[in-house]
Amino acid sequence: MTIPPHWYLALGTGLFTVGVVGVLTRRNVIVILMSIELILNAVNINLVAFSRMFHSVDGQVFAIFVITDAAAEAAIGLGLIIALFRNKETVNADEIDLLKW
Amino acid sequence: MVILFYIAAIVAILAALGVVLQKTPVYSALLLIVVLCSLAVIYLLLGAEFIAFIQVIVYAGAIMVLFVLVIMLLNARRETPGQGSRMARWLGGPLLVVFLAEIVLAAWRQFPGAASPPPLNAGPAAIGQLLFRSYVLPFEVTSILILVAILGAVVLAKKS
Amino acid sequence: MTPVQALDFIRVLPEIVLASCAILVMVAEPFVSARHTAALAWVSLIGIVAAGAGNAWMRRFSGPAFGGSIAADPFASYFVYLLLLAAALTLLGSVRYLETNQVHHGEFYALLLLGTTGACLMVAATELIMIFIGLEISSISTYILAGFRRADKRSNEACLKYFLLGSFATAFLLYGIAFIYGLTGTTNLVQLSEKLSAPGARPPLLWIALILAFVGLGFKVSTVPFHIWTPDVYQGAPAPVTAFLSVAPKAAAFAVILRVFLGGLASAGALVFWLLWISALLTMCLGNLAALWQTNIKRLLAYSAIAHAGYVLVGMAAAKAAGPEAGEGIASVLFYLAAYALMNVAAFILVAHLAGAGERYQEADDCTGLAYQRPGVAACLTLLLVSLSGFPATAGFFAKFYVFRAAIHAHLIGLTLVAVLNSVVAVYYYLRVVVAMYMREGNPRASASPLPWPLGAALALSLVGIFYLGLFPTPFVRLANLAASPLP
Numbered sequence: 001m002t003i004p005p006h007w008y009l010a011l012g013t014g015l016f017t018v019g020v021v022g023v024l025t026r027r028n029v030i031v032i033l034m035s036i037e038l039i040l041n042a043v044n045i046n047l048v049a050f051s052r053m054f055h056s057v058d059g060q061v062f063a064i065f066v067i068t069d070a071a072a073e074a075a076i077g078l079g080l081i082i083a084l085f086r087n088k089e090t091v092n093a094d095e096i097d098l099l100k101w
Numbered sequence: 102m103v104i105l106f107y108i109a110a111i112v113a114i115l116a117a118l119g120v121v122l123q124k125t126p127v128y129s130a131l132l133l134i135v136v137l138c139s140l141a142v143i144y145l146l147l148g149a150e151f152i153a154f155i156q157v158i159v160y161a162g163a164i165m166v167l168f169v170l171v172i173m174l175l176n177a178r179r180e181t182p183g184q185g186s187r188m189a190r191w192l193g194g195p196l197l198v199v200f201l202a203e204i205v206l207a208a209w210r211q212f213p214g215a216a217s218p219p220p221l222n223a224g225p226a227a228i229g230q231l232l233f234r235s236y237v238l239p240f241e242v243t244s245i246l247i248l249v250a251i252l253g254a255v256v257l258a259k260k261s
Numbered sequence: 262m263t264p265v266q267a268l269d270f271i272r273v274l275p276e277i278v279l280a281s282c283a284i285l286v287m288v289a290e291p292f293v294s295a296r297h298t299a300a301l302a303w304v305s306l307i308g309i310v311a312a313g314a315g316n317a318w319m320r321r322f323s324g325p326a327f328g329g330s331i332a333a334d335p336f337a338s339y340f341v342y343l344l345l346l347a348a349a350l351t352l353l354g355s356v357r358y359l360e361t362n363q364v365h366h367g368e369f370y371a372l373l374l375l376g377t378t379g380a381c382l383m384v385a386a387t388e389l390i391m392i393f394i395g396l397e398i399s400s401i402s403t404y405i406l407a408g409f410r411r412a413d414k415r416s417n418e419a420c421l422k423y424f425l426l427g428s429f430a431t432a433f434l435l436y437g438i439a440f441i442y443g444l445t446g447t448t449n450l451v452q453l454s455e456k457l458s459a460p461g462a463r464p465p466l467l468w469i470a471l472i473l474a475f476v477g478l479g480f481k482v483s484t485v486p487f488h489i490w491t492p493d494v495y496q497g498a499p500a501p502v503t504a505f506l507s508v509a510p511k512a513a514a515f516a517v518i519l520r521v522f523l524g525g526l527a528s529a530g531a532l533v534f535w536l537l538w539i540s541a542l543l544t545m546c547l548g549n550l551a552a553l554w555q556t557n558i559k560r561l562l563a564y565s566a567i568a569h570a571g572y573v574l575v576g577m578a579a580a581k582a583a584g585p586e587a588g589e590g591i592a593s594v595l596f597y598l599a600a601y602a603l604m605n606v607a608a609f610i611l612v613a614h615l616a617g618a619g620e621r622y623q624e625a626d627d628c629t630g631l632a633y634q635r636p637g638v639a640a641c642l643t644l645l646l647v648s649l650s651g652f653p654a655t656a657g658f659f660a661k662f663y664v665f666r667a668a669i670h671a672h673l674i675g676l677t678l679v680a681v682l683n684s685v686v687a688v689y690y691y692l693r694v695v696v697a698m699y700m701r702e703g704n705p706r707a708s709a710s711p712l713p714w715p716l717g718a719a720l721a722l723s724l725v726g727i728f729y730l731g732l733f734p735t736p737f738v739r740l741a742n743l744a745a746s747p748l749p
Binding site for chain 2: 269328331368372376394404
C-alpha cells in the first residue's frame with residue numbers, strides 16, 4: 001500500500017508553518033537561518049512528492065537546485081554572522097537596531 | 102511502508118518544533134540534522150534515492166557542519182527570551198491560521214487519495230540525463246550562483 | 262530535446278559576456294597595483310558595453326534557447342538594456358566613492374557584474390527554475406554589496422536585514438513555485454499557460470500558490486506589506502549600491518511578474534488583478550505618506566522608490582484589467598521603469614557624492630545653502646528630484662502620464678485618481694530638499710568638493726536621457742510597445 005500524495009503535502013505544510021513561526025519569533029540569527037532551511041526542506045518534500053505523482057524526474061532535479069541554493073545561502077549567512085559578531089558581539093536580530101527595524 | 106512514513110513524518114515534525122522552540126542553538130542545529138535525516142527516509146519511500154543521499158551527504162553532512170562550526174566559533178549561548186518581536190505578533194497569528202487552513206485544503210481537495218504510480222526510475226542516471234539536457238542552462242548557471250556565494254563568503258568574513 | 266547548438270549560446274550572449282568580464286576582473290585584481298585599481302572599473306565598463314553590443318547583435322537571432330529555459334525576445338532585450346544602463350551608471354558613480362571610502366575594488370565590480378548577470382537571466386527566463394536561479398544570483402550579489410562597508414555597523418545591519426528577509430521571501434516564492442509545479446506538472450511558462458487555460462484547471466490551491474509567489478516577488482519590488490526592509494537597507498547600504506539595488510533587482514522582478522502573472526499564469530485572471538490592484542493602492546499611499554516625515558535623504562528616496570513601485574503596479578493592474586489589449590499597460594510599465602532607472606540611479610550616486618567620506622552627511626539639512634557653493638551640483642539634484650516628482654518636460658512626467666492613461670483606458674478610474682493625488686503629495690517632500698538647497702542660507706555640511714568626472718559623466722548621461730524621454734517620448738514609446746509584444 002502506498003501513501004497518497006496529500007500526506008506528503010501535509011507534512012510539507014507542517015514544516016513550512018514551523019519554519020515561518022521560527023523566522024518570525026526567534027531572535028538568534030543562526031536559528032532564523034535554520035528556520036529558513038526548514039522552509040526550503042518543506043519545498044523539497046513537495047517537489048519530490050509531485051515528481052512521484054507525475055512520474056517524472058523534473059521535480060527531483062528542481063529539488064537539487066533548491067539544495068544548492070540552500071548551501072549558497074547558508075555560506076553567505078554564516079559569513080555574514082561572523083562579520084557581524086566581530087563588529088557587534090551579538091547574534092540576536094533585535095539587538096541590531098541602529099536603523100529602525 | 103505506511104508505518105515507516107508515519108514514524109519518519111512525526112519525528113520530522115517534532116524535531117522541527119524542537120529546532121524552533123529550543124533555546125540553545127547547538128541543540129537546534131542537532132535537531133535540524135534529525136529533521137533532515139528523517140526527510141531522507143521519506144525521500145527513500147518516495148523512490149527518490151538520489152535526493153535522499155544528497156540530503157544526507159550534502160545537507161546533513163556539509164551544510165549542517167558549517168552551522169555547528171559557526172555556533173561553536175561564536176560561542177552562542179542560551180538565548181534570553183525577548184519580549185517577542187512586533188512583526189511576530191502582527192503577522193504570526195494570521196499566517197499560522199492561513200497555512201493550517203491550507204493543509205486542510207491541500208489534502209482534502211486537490212489531490213484526492215489516488216494511488217501513486219509505481220516508483221519511477223530516478224537513479225543518478227535519469228537525473229543526470231535531465232540535468233544535462235533539459236536543464237543544462239540552469240545547471241551551468243548554478244556555477245555562477247556558487248561563484249557569487251564563494252566570493253561573498255570571503256568578502257564578508259575576511260578581516261579588514 | 263535537441264542537443265545544445267551554437268545558436269543557444271548566441272541567445273544568452275549578454276549574460277556570457279558579463280559573467281566572463283566579472284571573472285576577468287576578479288582574476289586581474291591581485292595583479293593590478295593599488296594606484297591603478299580604477300582600471301578595473303574601465304574593464305567592467307567595457308564588459309557592460311560589450312554585453313550591450315551583444316544584446317543588439319542578438320536581435321537577429323531571437324527565439325527560445327536551451328530547450329525553452331530562456332528566450333531571446335524583444336521583451337528580454339529591452340530589460341537587458343535597462344539593467345546594463347543601471348549597472349553602467351552605478352559603476353561610473355562608484356569609482357571615486359570606493360576610493361574615498363576605501364572599499365575593495367575588484368570584488369565590488371565583480372559582484373556588480375554578476376548581480377547584473379543574474380538579473381539579465383531573470384528577465385530572459387521562461388522557465389520557473391531558471392527564474393529562481395537568476396533571482397538568487399542577483400539577490401545574493403546584492404546582499405553582499407549591501408554589506409560592503411564592513412567596518413560600518415549600519416552597512417552590516419543593512420546586509421543582515423536584507424539577507425534574512427530576502428531569503429525568507431525567496432523561500433515563499435519557492436513554495437509557491439512548488440505548488441504551481443504540482444498543479445500542472447511543468448515549470449515552463451508556455452506549457453503552464455496552456456495547461457491552465459484548459460477549462461476547469463483553476464483549483465483553489467492555485468490561488469494559494471499565486472499568493473505565495475507574489476509574496477516572494479513583491480518583496481523584491483518592495484510592495485507594501487513586504488517593504489519593511491527597504492528604508493533600512495537603502496539607508497544602510499553604501500549609496501552606489503543602493504542606486505543599483507533600487508533599480509536592477511527591482512526592474513528584473515517586475516519583468517518576472519509581467520512574464521509570470523500576465524504570461525504564464527494569465528488565466529488566473531481575477532485574483533491576479535486584485536492582488537495587483539490592492540498592492541498598487543497600498544504601496545503608493547504608504548510610500549508617499551511615509552516619505553513626508555523623512556529627514557534623511559537616503560530614507561526619503563527609499564520611500565519614494567516604494568511609491569514609484571506603486572505607480573508601476575498601477576500600470577500592471579491596468580494591463581491585467583485590459584484583457585486582450587494588455588499591450589498599452591505593459592508598454593507603460595516598461596516606459597516607467599526606464600525613466601525610473603535613469604532618475605533613481607542618478608539621484609543615489611549624487612547622494613553618494615554629497616554624503617562625503619564615510620557617508621556622514623545624509624540629512625536634508627546637510628544640504629542647506631548648497632546652491633550658493635556648488636550651483637551645478639545643486640541644479641543637478643534639483644532636476645533629478647523634479648523629474649522624480651513628475652514635472653512636465655521630464656521623463657517622470659511622461660512615465661506617469663502613460664501609466665495613468667493606460668489605467669483610465671482600462672476603466673480603473675478610482676485607482677488613477679488616488680495615483681494622481683499621490684503624485685501631488687509627493688511634490689512636497691521632493692521640493693523640501695530643493696528648498697533646503699536654494700532658499701536657506703548657511704554652510705552646507707555636505708561634501709562641497711567638485712564632482713569627479715566619471716560621476717559627472719554618469720549624471721550628464723542620465724539628465725540627457727531624462728530630458729529626451731521628457732521632450733520626445735514617442736520613439737521610445739514605440740520601442741516599449743515592441744518590447745511588450747511577446748507577452749499576450
